[in-house]
Amino acid sequence: MxxxxxxxxxxxxxxxxxxxxxxxxxxxxxxxxxxxxxxxxxxxxxxxxxxxxxxxxxxxxxxxxxxxxxxxxxxxxxxxxxxxxxxxxxxxxxxxxxxxxxxxxxxxxxxxxxxxxxxxxxxxxxxxxxxxxxxxxxxxxxxxxxxxxxDKDMETMIKLEDSFFDGCYDWRVPLGDNGEEMLNWKIGREHMAVAGGTRQGKSQFIKLIITSLLNLYPDQTEFSLLDLKDGLTLQRYEILKQTKHYAEDLHSATTLLDSIYNEMKQKMEQVKQGGYETADEAGLGKKHFIIIDEAAELSPIIKKDEREKRNKCQQRLSEIARLGAGLNYILIFCTQYPTVDVMSKDIKSNLNQVVCFKLRSGNQSQVVLDEWGAEKLECPGRALVMDGVARHKVQVPLVGEDLIKRTIQPHINIKPRKDEKHAKDDSKETTNREHTLVIEEV
Known part of the structure; x- marks a missing residue:
């Protein structure tokens, strides 16, 4: 005792x-x-x-x-x-x-x-x-x-949890923890630039945005995905019912951007005929997110082959950035090569929201943020966020594979394969006996 x-x-x-x-x-x-x-x-x-x-x-x-x-x-x-x-x-x-x-x-x-x-x-x-x-x-x-x-510095790794969505409404999505609280991005009519070096958090941020939108606003969200890194980042989202367009190379990207531009022109005419100024006023509340990863693949200066198509892509991106926001087309422009050759003045001037992960040099930071600082970020997932008014340093949450699978599963759109369709057609033709093989005795 x-x-x-x-x-x-x-x-x-x-x-x-x-x-x-x-x-x-x-x-x-x-x-x-x-x-x-x-x-x-x-x-x-x-x-x-x-x-x-x-x-x-x-x-x-x-x-x-x-x-x-x-x-x-x-x-x-x-x-x-x-x-x-x-x-x-x-x-x-x-x-x-x-x-x-x-x-x-x-x-x-x-x-x-x-x-x-x-x-x-x-x-x-x-x-x-x-x-x-x-x-x-x-x-x-x-x-x-x-x-x-x-008493403690910001966490170097935060895992996305369902509870992070609790305070999100009216087109707000989780953005990152600033040491005091979880900040939200209020999606309005602003396009976004996302920059960062290799394995610094850029692809994870894209997953965060898509996962959050599917959790919070699945019926009001549409995607056009340009995964120009051979489909390594966004291929799992191609089969979602919210995904209207998908591209993995320059040729399909050209077609995709042309399609979006034509859709925008049609919606613009529809809004104009109703006497409205914006899609929201016309009751067209769905938001269409055009997510590009890696935007440098479309630069005619970085990539010198097939310049005509790359110039056309740059022209379409400039038009989407200039006209799309009022029609609820939101451009998310992602690159690990933030130079003036990739982010032209026409595009950059319309990217009012910026999320910047660690970059290799202060010059790259200047291109994205108009100031130094991104080259000094401490760890992967740490980002500087600018919303046109204030600058915040945040730790972007890591999205686990289990949460991604659980989120996308209800939205998978299974399309019949071509051979299944042909098999169905052949069966129908056999029933009508229009082309049945008849063997007769001689």
């Missing part, structure tokens, strides 16, 4: 000690550090420093709201964001309780592998997993200076 009490007290003491270390017991809190860093960076005016207005603790971060001394601007604080980031990350560790360690502890005690000098340290190492704390911050200004301090 005494041994059990002593053992329980030891475990409790170790856990309490680990918890105190996790919270950084005894050291300066984040508010005090922010004030000290601001003073060290000379972010004061006439002896006045930041003044705390309020502190709010949320589930994933703590927000500090400050009044800036008169005469200082938010830009000056923003220039020192790295100093604040590093100053809040003085070496700390957190200790996570390891339940599996209980069995190891039992063997440790039973086999008598301990000694008095290392006993407490050994038990601590068995029962707790050590993790380094890396805090991240976000700064914003709305008349007051906002510091959001996150």
């Amino acid at each position: 005494i041994a059990e009490i002593a053992f329980g007290s030891l475990i409790g003491g170790l856990y309490l000690k680990a918890s105190m270390k996790q919270k950084g017991g005894g050291g300066a809190n984040d508010h005090e550090k922010i004030i000290r860093i601001a003073e060290a960076c000379d972010l004061t005016k006439q002896g006045q420093s930041l003044r705390l207005h309020r502190k709010t603790e949320e589930e994933r971060f703590t927000e500090y709201v400050y009044q800036i001394p008169p005469g200082l601007s938010f830009k000056k604080f923003e220039k020192h964001i790295h100093e604040f980031q590093d100053g809040l990350n003085i070496k700390k560790r957190e200790y996570e309780f390891n339940r599996k360690g209980l069995k190891e502890l039992w063997r440790y005690l039973k086999e008598g592998r301990f000694n008095r000098a290392t006993f407490r340290r050994d038990i601590h190492n068995i029962l707790f997993i050590k993790n380094d704390i890396k805090k991240s911050i976000k700064m914003s200004y709305d008349g007051m200076l906002h510091f959001k301090v996150f």
